Amino acid sequence: MTSSEDFTAAVGNALPFLRRYGRALTGDQTTGDTYAAAALEALLTDRSTATGSSSVKVGLFKVFHTLWKSSGSPVDDGESGLRATAQRHLSRLTENTREALLLSTIEEFKLGEVAEIMQVEVSEAEHLVNLARVEMEDAISGSVMIIEDEAIIAMDLESVVADMGHRVTGIARTQSEAVALANADRPDLILSDIQLADNSSGIDATNDILSAHPGLPVIFITAFPERLLTGECKEPAFLISKPYTEHQVRSAVSQAMFFSSTETLSS
Structure with missing residues (x-):
C-alpha cells in the first residue's frame, strides 16, 4: 500500500468478510466478532504482517488465524443440551x-x-x-428447506443438498409459503435467498419461522453480503455470495449443520 488512506480503506473493505469468517468458524456472532476485533487491533498496532503479505486482506486474515491458533482453536467439550x-x-x-x-x-x-x-x-x-x-x-445428515423464487436456482440448490445426503423438505417462493412449509415440516436448516417472488424478504420469512422454531441455522444467499455485515444488528452466521459455486453451498451447509441447535440431526 502506498498510503495510510489506502491501507485503512483496504482494512475496512476486508473487515466484513473477516467477521463472516469468524462467525462461521465459531458458530456464534459474538465470539466471531471478538476474534475479528482482536485481529483488527493487532494489525493496526503492527502493520508489518499486512505489509509483508500478498495483500492487506490476506494479512488481516493471517493475524486472525494466528490468534485463533494461539487460543487453541477452542471447541467446548463441556457443552450440554442443544x-x-x-x-x-x-x-x-x-x-x-x-x-x-x-x-x-x-x-x-x-x-x-x-x-x-x-x-x-x-x-x-x-x-x-x-x-x-x-x-x-x-x-451429519438432516433436513433442509429452500427459500428461493428462481426455479433454476432452486432446482440447483435442491440437487446439491440432496447429493450431500440431506432431505429437502420443500421449496418456497414467498414469505407466506416459507412459513407454511416450515410449520408443516420443520427443517434442520434453512437455505434462503434475500429477495423473493412477491417482493417479500427472505430475512422476514426466516425471522417469522425462527419466532416459531427458534435456533434453526440459516444460510443466506445474496449478491451483496456486505449489506448484511454492518455490525449494526444481529447478523446471519452463514452468507453465500451470488453467483455461488457448488463448493460454497456444500461448505456452508456442512458448517451450518455442525452448529445446528436442533437435536434431530443424525450422525
Whole structure:
C-alpha cells in the first residue's frame, strides 16, 4: 500500500468478510466478532504482517488465524443440551480442516492465499480442503428447506443438498409459503435467498419461522453480503455470495449443520 488512506480503506473493505469468517468458524456472532476485533487491533498496532503479505486482506486474515491458533482453536467439550451434538462432531475433525475449507470456499481465497494465511505449504492447504469436505459431509445428515423464487436456482440448490445426503423438505417462493412449509415440516436448516417472488424478504420469512422454531441455522444467499455485515444488528452466521459455486453451498451447509441447535440431526 502506498498510503495510510489506502491501507485503512483496504482494512475496512476486508473487515466484513473477516467477521463472516469468524462467525462461521465459531458458530456464534459474538465470539466471531471478538476474534475479528482482536485481529483488527493487532494489525493496526503492527502493520508489518499486512505489509509483508500478498495483500492487506490476506494479512488481516493471517493475524486472525494466528490468534485463533494461539487460543487453541477452542471447541467446548463441556457443552450440554442443544449445542452438544455439534461440539462433539467438531472435536472429531482433523486439525485445520474447517479453517482451510472456509477460507477456500466461502471466502474464496486461492489455495496459495489459504496457505499464506494458515502458514502452511500449498500442497498441505489443498489436502486440508479436500479432507474437510469428506469429513464434514460424512458427519451429519438432516433436513433442509429452500427459500428461493428462481426455479433454476432452486432446482440447483435442491440437487446439491440432496447429493450431500440431506432431505429437502420443500421449496418456497414467498414469505407466506416459507412459513407454511416450515410449520408443516420443520427443517434442520434453512437455505434462503434475500429477495423473493412477491417482493417479500427472505430475512422476514426466516425471522417469522425462527419466532416459531427458534435456533434453526440459516444460510443466506445474496449478491451483496456486505449489506448484511454492518455490525449494526444481529447478523446471519452463514452468507453465500451470488453467483455461488457448488463448493460454497456444500461448505456452508456442512458448517451450518455442525452448529445446528436442533437435536434431530443424525450422525
